[in-house]
Ligand SMILES: Nc1ncnc2c1ncn2[C@@H]1O[C@H](COP(=O)(O)OP(=O)(O)O)[C@@H](O)[C@H]1O
């Protein structure tokens with residue numbers, strides 16, 4: 001059996017450090033996902049009205065987010081704001097902001113699509129019962145819309161978790177940064193460390209994202 | 225004469241520049257059952273939708289016991305609670321069980337206690353023969369069952385008036401009966417109703433008054449016996465003949 005370089009994982013605190021790095025990545029993406037879900041629902045509901053200002057805002061916002069590589073957004077937020085406004089954002093805060101900007105736009109678009117796909121007569125039959133517009137959204141439109149957008153929003157959150165690998169570039173010490181440090185430190189002792197460490201990361205990302213897709217499947221089944 | 229529950233005066237309804245209803249007036253009294261008939265596309269659904277302001281109107285006014293029903297009034301949700309509407313395609317909420325479909329509006333809008341409403345809902349479900357379906361999902365029901373649930377969902381609000389828009393038109397023939405029986409039963413209880421239907425023998429049995437809607441207005445208005453045996457206008461005769469023709473065809477086949 002070839003040397004997989006797994007032994008570095010058990011050296012010192014390496015494994016715990018990797019987990020810590022994973023937690024940083026997850027924390028960024030989960031906080032951003034939380035913000036995106038809340039703001040995305042508000043924006044998406046507002047934008048689901050045709051020819052509304054919000055629908056234009058969403059379209060433009062989405063266009064920008066789609067064109068700009070996430071990396072550029074991260075650099076803009078992290079280095080740009082320091083220059084322009086002399087804000088001193090930590091890398092993690094900058095990352096959360098960028099991911100939320102991205103997530104809110106995409107989530108908003110998902111919500112807009114899902115809300116628009118609910119037949120008008122569902123809303124009308126709720127209104128006919130005397131529900132106020134806000135109640136119609138809360139009890140009829142949103143629950144049905146959410147069921148439709150669960151798969152895509154889980155997909156979005158998973159993409160966010162994966163994209164956190166970029167935040168290394170603005171100095172956040174997340175799992176990939178830790179990995180590089182470990183590999184660097186063990187270059188002599190275990191030349192195959194890279195394989196072992198990245199294999200471990202693969203498994204960790206898998207274990208982190210798997211429950212999400214399982215939960216999504218379960219919800220879909222439950223709501224079928 | 226009993227008090228008018230609903231009064232429509234000089235109603236005009238247009239979609240863009242197409243006039244659907246013009247200068248239409250109609251009063252429905254307490255306990256009265258008004259059946260509206262007319263060829264497809266003559267504006268029957270539109271009329272019902274105007275009554276609970278699902279459509280805005282371009283002229284005239286609609287009042288429920290004196291209260292103006294209008295798109296841009298703040299009290300519209302309150303007024304709508306007093307107008308029960310049952311649609312052709314049931315429009316149950318697919319993400320809620322039968323019981324939750326029925327409980328939602330009274331609990332959220334009338335602030336009635338869940339326990340009370342629940343008991344009433346179960347009693348109503350029992351009356352339409354669906355008590356054992358209380359915890360089912362809409363997708364598990366047949367069309368006729370869904371429509372009976374939709375009727376219960378409207379009834380539980382204790383509306384002043386019930387609107388039925390071709391509620392059997394989407395049903396398989398063998399399910400039409402179970403729904404119409406429920407409506408006849410409501411008529412027997414003295415409920416005030418406006419019913420749009422193509423079921424002529426049902427119309428004849430249930431109506432206190434029959435209205436033929438044609439050419440944007442009420443063309444003929446009479447008690448059912450007169451309407452079916454001695455229609456006044458040529459259009460009414462023609463309208464009734466379309467059903468006779470269907471029946472003859474069926475007999476030959
Ligand atoms: N939302 C709408 N926009 C434009 N035209 C409509 C709309 N709803 C209905 N109509 C038109 O109004 C007329 C009456 O429709 P409707 O009230 O549904 O007729 P009925 O129920 O008697 O069959 C039809 O010509 C229909 O095409």
Ligand SMILES: [Mg+2]
Pocket residue numbers: 268269270389390
């Ligand atoms: Mg119709």
